[in-house]
Amino acid sequence: MADIRPRRSALYLxxxxxxxxxxxxxxxxxxxxxxxxxxxxxxxxxxxRAQAADAVRAGGFGRRELVVRVNGLDTAxxxxxxxxxxxAGPDAxxxxxxxxxxxxxxxxxxxxxxxxxxxxxxMIETAKCVFRLDDIASASNDSRLSxxxxxxxxxxKEMGATLTTARAPFVGAxxxxxxxxxxYGLGILDGVFNGLxxxxxLVEQCRQGLEFGFDGKTLIHPRQIxxxxxxxxxxxxxxxxAWSVIEAFNLPENADKGAIRVDGKMVERLHxxxxxxxxxxxxxxxxxxxxxx
Numbered sequence: 001m002a003d004i005r006p007r008r009s010a011l012y013l014x015x016x017x018x019x020x021x022x023x024x025x026x027x028x029x030x031x032x033x034x035x036x037x038x039x040x041x042x043x044x045x046x047x048x049r050a051q052a053a054d055a056v057r058a059g060g061f062g063r064r065e066l067v068v069r070v071n072g073l074d075t076a077x078x079x080x081x082x083x084x085x086x087x088a089g090p091d092a093x094x095x096x097x098x099x100x101x102x103x104x105x106x107x108x109x110x111x112x113x114x115x116x117x118x119x120x121x122x123m124i125e126t127a128k129c130v131f132r133l134d135d136i137a138s139a140s141n142d143s144r145l146s147x148x149x150x151x152x153x154x155x156x157k158e159m160g161a162t163l164t165t166a167r168a169p170f171v172g173a174x175x176x177x178x179x180x181x182x183x184y185g186l187g188i189l190d191g192v193f194n195g196l197x198x199x200x201x202l203v204e205q206c207r208q209g210l211e212f213g214f215d216g217k218t219l220i221h222p223r224q225i226x227x228x229x230x231x232x233x234x235x236x237x238x239x240x241x242a243w244s245v246i247e248a249f250n251l252p253e254n255a256d257k258g259a260i261r262v263d264g265k266m267v268e269r270l271h272x273x274x275x276x277x278x279x280x281x282x283x284x285x286x287x288x289x290x291x292x293x
Contacts, residue, residue, distance in 0.1 A: 004280040008216040008232035014039035015052035056088040069094040082110040092119035101139035108143035120144040125151025133180035152191030190214040206231035242275035
């Protein structure tokens with residue numbers, strides 16, 4: 001299990017807003033996503049691109065993972081966005097409106113000059129892509145694709161569905177997206193919650209996302225960071241379970257066993273991998289660095 005890092009909270013910020021870019025350096029989110037797409041008006045796209053590139057080069061984001069969401073290759077700004085980010089070198093580039101694996105490879109080719117360590121993240125936000133999730137995720141085998149981000153607002157618009165806190169119309173798509181991501185070793189972040197004043201609703205949806213298996217949630221306002229982090233941070237009870245599982249499997253008499261008894265419950269080696277992941281996330285949160293186990 002390598003390069004496990006906390007991604008509990010991923011905050012979108014418009015790259016056109018210099019004050020927001022500066023504030024991002026002091027926020028308690030795990031991921032900062034500088035947006036060049038939906039939140040930036042057409043007449044300031046180029047200025048926003050330059051500001052995002054400058055912010056990446058300037059650094060100062062500390063432990064936070066820095067990602068830039070670009071415009072699509074089918075727009076007037078996409079190619080230039082990708083070229084600029086390949087030169088600037090954020091931790092990852094997030095690409096919109098992906099429909100299939102061929103789209104991933106187009107973006108990957110456009111990022112050919114980027115640093116090898118830079119990731120490619122993909123928005124899962126079209127009705128068409130829901131039926132091609134395996135094809136999209138499998139493109140990670142020959143590209144820099146490393147993570148899915150759910151775009152539930154765009155998906156709701158295409159489907160004509162109502163986006164409530166419980167998200168009943170989207171349960172199938174959410175579950176399939178998590179399954180596809182995990183099948184190919186990808187990370188995955190949940191979509192945004194639109195209710196800025198509804199903390200109870202945010203917490204409810206974060207808990208739902210945690211149950212689905214998301215690594216964390218994308219956010220649209222700094223006030224959402226605290227409640228989101230609280231849900232996606234391993235609880236003391238979960239940490240105690242993780243330590244118990246690891247310590248039990250470390251006993252000499254259990255070295256060759258595939259399943260053992262821990263605290264009155266049957267535990268398999270797949271649970272050992274889960275326990276190590278829990279501790280790695282805990283270490284990353286508390287040490288402020290990526291953790292491996």
